[in-house]
Amino acid sequence: MTNAFVEKLRGFGPLSEQDDAALQAATTRARNYPRKHDLIREGDRPGPVFVMLKGWACRYKILPNGTRQVMAFMMPGDCCDLHINVLAYMDHGIQTITQATVATISHEEMTGMFDDHPKIAKAMYISQLVDEGTLRAWIVSMGRRSSIERVAHLMCELYLRARNVTACEEEQLVLPVTQALLADALGMTPVHINRVIKTLREAGAMMLSRGSLQIADPGKLVNIAGFDENYLHRRMRSVSA
Amino acid sequence: MTNAFVEKLRGFGPLSEQDDAALQAATTRARNYPRKHDLIREGDRPGPVFVMLKGWACRYKILPNGTRQVMAFMMPGDCCDLHINVLAYMDHGIQTITQATVATISHEEMTGMFDDHPKIAKAMYISQLVDEGTLRAWIVSMGRRSSIERVAHLMCELYLRARNVTACEEEQLVLPVTQALLADALGMTPVHINRVIKTLREAGAMMLSRGSLQIADPGKLVNIAGFDENYLHRRMRSVSA
DNA sequence: CGCTGGATTGACTCGGATCAAGTCGAGTGG
DNA sequence: CCACTCGACTTGATCCGAGTCAATCCAGCG
Numbered sequence: 341m342t343n344a345f346v347e348k349l350r351g352f353g354p355l356s357e358q359d360d361a362a363l364q365a366a367t368t369r370a371r372n373y374p375r376k377h378d379l380i381r382e383g384d385r386p387g388p389v390f391v392m393l394k395g396w397a398c399r400y401k402i403l404p405n406g407t408r409q410v411m412a413f414m415m416p417g418d419c420c421d422l423h424i425n426v427l428a429y430m431d432h433g434i435q436t437i438t439q440a441t442v443a444t445i446s447h448e449e450m451t452g453m454f455d456d457h458p459k460i461a462k463a464m465y466i467s468q469l470v471d472e473g474t475l476r477a478w479i480v481s482m483g484r485r486s487s488i489e490r491v492a493h494l495m496c497e498l499y500l501r502a503r504n505v506t507a508c509e510e511e512q513l514v515l516p517v518t519q520a521l522l523a524d525a526l527g528m529t530p531v532h533i534n535r536v537i538k539t540l541r542e543a544g545a546m547m548l549s550r551g552s553l554q555i556a557d558p559g560k561l562v563n564i565a566g567f568d569e570n571y572l573h574r575r576m577r578s579v580s581a
Numbered sequence: 582m583t584n585a586f587v588e589k590l591r592g593f594g595p596l597s598e599q600d601d602a603a604l605q606a607a608t609t610r611a612r613n614y615p616r617k618h619d620l621i622r623e624g625d626r627p628g629p630v631f632v633m634l635k636g637w638a639c640r641y642k643i644l645p646n647g648t649r650q651v652m653a654f655m656m657p658g659d660c661c662d663l664h665i666n667v668l669a670y671m672d673h674g675i676q677t678i679t680q681a682t683v684a685t686i687s688h689e690e691m692t693g694m695f696d697d698h699p700k701i702a703k704a705m706y707i708s709q710l711v712d713e714g715t716l717r718a719w720i721v722s723m724g725r726r727s728s729i730e731r732v733a734h735l736m737c738e739l740y741l742r743a744r745n746v747t748a749c750e751e752e753q754l755v756l757p758v759t760q761a762l763l764a765d766a767l768g769m770t771p772v773h774i775n776r777v778i779k780t781l782r783e784a785g786a787m788m789l790s791r792g793s794l795q796i797a798d799p800g801k802l803v804n805i806a807g808f809d810e811n812y813l814h815r816r817m818r819s820v821s822a
Numbered sequence: 823c824g825c826t827g828g829a830t831t832g833a834c835t836c837g838g839a840t841c842a843a844g845t846c847g848a849g850t851g852g
Numbered sequence: 853c854c855a856c857t858c859g860a861c862t863t864g865a866t867c868c869g870a871g872t873c874a875a876t877c878c879a880g881c882g
Contacts, residue, residue: 383811401721404807409724411717421713423706431714431812465664472662473672475716480642480650482723483768487838518860527724532838534862549861550847566645570624571672728870759828773870775830790829791879 343367344505345391345443348417349463351504351574359457366453367391367443379434379442386427388444391419395440396516400524401432410525412475413437413498413517417505422450422464438516466573473571482527485566490526491536492565495546499555500569511555515548540564584608585746586632586684589658590704592745592815600698607694608632608684620675620683627668629685632660636681637757641765642673651766653716654678654739654758658746663691663705679757707814714812723768726807731767732777733806736787740796741810752796756789781805 342350346363349355355363370393373379379390382401390397392414399412399420411432414420420434425447436442445453454461477497481490495515502513519537523530541547545561547554555561583591587604590596596604611634614620620631623642633655640653640661652673655661661675666688677683686694695702718738722731743754760778764771782788786802788795796802 399717401717403721403725407725409721411720421710423710426703426707427710427814429811429814431814432717462667466667469662469664469668472713472716475713475720476640476642476652476673478720479652479716479723480644482720483650483766484644484648520860525724529839530861531840531863535838538862570670573668573672760830761828770871771829772831772872776870779830 343393343443344416345393345419348505349460349467352463352466353459355459355463359460362453362457363460366445366449367393370441370443373436373440373442375436375438375440377436377440379436380430381433382430384430384433386424386430388446389419389422389424389450390434391443391445392416393441393443395442396437397434397440397442398437398521398525399432399434408524409527410521411478412471413525415498415502415505418471419445419464419467422468437521470571470573473573477571487526487528487532487536488539489565490528491522491533492540492545492561493567494522494526495548495553495555496562496565496567496569497572499553500572500574504574511558513553513555514551515553516551584634585657586634586660589746590701590708593704593707594700596700596704600701603694603698604701607686607690608634611682611684614677614681614683616677616679616681618677618681620677621671622674623671625671625674627665627671629687630660630663630665630691631675632684632686633657634682634684636683637678638675638681638683639678639762639766640673640675649765650768651762652719653712654766656739656743656746659712660686660705660708663709678762711812711814714814718812728767728769728773728777729780730806731769732763732774733781733786733802734808735763735767736789736794736796737803737806737808737810738813740794741813741815745815752799754794754796755792756794757792 342360342364345367346355346360349363350360373395375395379397380386394416396416397414398410399414400408400410402408414434454464474497477493481493485493498515499513502515506514519533520530522528523533526533528536537548540561543560543564544556545564546556561567583601583605586608587596587601590604591601614636616636620638621627635657637657638655639651640655641649641651643649655675695705715738718734722734726734739756740752740754743756747755760774761771763769764774767774769777778789781802784801784805785797786805787797802808
């Protein structure tokens with residue numbers, strides 16, 4: 341039984357049985373964390389690479405005025421920067437959103453795996469570039485989309501990403517996010533998030549309640565969001581490098 | 582005489598003479614481009630890695646409604662993602678802001694250099710992580726800073742980054758950006774950018790006119806911006822990996 | 823010269839923030 | 853089984869930062 345990380349990387353390119361085994365071996369040493377637990381804080385010295393196996397986490401930064409900005413959601417299969425160890429300190433924190441199972445891969449293990457398994461390396465590079473593209477898409481949302489578009493866009497993204505790693509019935513999906521968290525992620529206030537969600541519900545596009553997202557009308561939602569899934573790079577390069 | 586790229590990477594860690602020479606050799610094949618020229622467009626198949634030697638460029642994306650969001654400024658010494666070739670298509674474009682000299686490094690050259698010069702590889706990874714941190718800082722700005730703070734923050738960032746690669750007298754610096762471009766970068770309107778710049782000028786913090794930035798009162802500007810240079814990772818890790 | 827791209831300023835509007843009360847549901851303990 | 857609490861969600865009233873629209877200005881330049 342392969343874990344979410346292996347599953348995700350497989351999606352970026354075929355892996356041999358040996359590759360699978362190596363990945364699996366590297367992610368067996370996992371720990372459980374409660375919700376709202378800091379895996380690493382801003383200013384900390386980076387350690388091993390984190391790999392989410394179960395549960396969600398987010399990258400965030402607290403500003404001097406006390407407000408918080410969430411810059412990324414991490415779900416099962418996601419991992420933090422491969423070369424994180426070359427930096428002297430973290431410029432942001434990573435905190436669990438739900439209870440979570442997280443594996444760590446040491447720097448040595450990582451380099452070893454890269455040397456011995458080029459296909460793993462390539463899949464990880466793709467994964468990292470997708471994460472970067474996601475950051476850019478986030479900037480686009482914050483800069484040029486209205487609040488309704490922003491919320492719809494994020495929902496589209498999370499839906500697509502989550503569906504890649506968790507089986508889910510129809511257009512229904514478990515989204516373990518509070519409205520306050522969404523506000524921190526989208527640069528809005530919880531109050532306004534609430535109103536926007538209401539609008540989207542009344543428009544018949546989607547419903548979000550008690551940690552569960554239901555896409556009522558995918559076409560309508562995508563349309564509102566102006567969503568273009570390109571940046572998630574799910575369509576792969578045909579000719580391998 | 583070494584170019585801006587070599588200079589910048591040196592700042593991330595000591596390089597041997599051989600490293601220097603290899604970098605220099607890889608970036609001799611350079612071309613000139615006029616301003617407002619697309620080096621690569623959204624949807625294009627990624628080619629070689631771009632390295633800015635002279636002039637500025639930006640990463641951008643045009644939305645369906647015609648508005649534009651700039652997601653990064655590239656100045657001499659900056660380069661685009663190392664592993665860009667593993668993706669099937671670009672999810673954003675890169676366009677010159679000024680007339681520019683740009684070198685390209687092929688994928689083969691890149692891998693060769695990584696294998697033969699581990700110090701170069703490390704410096705490039707740091708550089709890439711800094712770029713990523715910059716993207717996150719951008720998100721923080723868009724999400725949680727007021728327009729005045731945003732403008733001040735960007736000016737602080739550009740000033741620090743530019744001072745690393747170009748010698749400049751005092752707190753004076755050439756910033757080849759129009760107010761419209763700043764608007765596209767900061768998610769505001771040109772009109773409002775103009776008013777904010779006026780406010781900052783009247784506050785005695787900085788002056789920006791005709792492509793030249795003058796920091797009148799660095800302390801004041803940093804204070805307004807809530808600027809924390811951590812994310813640029815100029816303080817290096819003492820113990821090498 | 824007059825043209826053009828950029829900068830500037832004013833008047834008005836509006837999206838989202840802010841402030842302030844609730845409501846609802848899942849515990850939890852008596 | 854009910855009262856209490858607490859975190860999350862809702863809703864209304866009001867305010868303000870930034871957008872919009874529309875002139876005008878200005879410098880460089882063919």
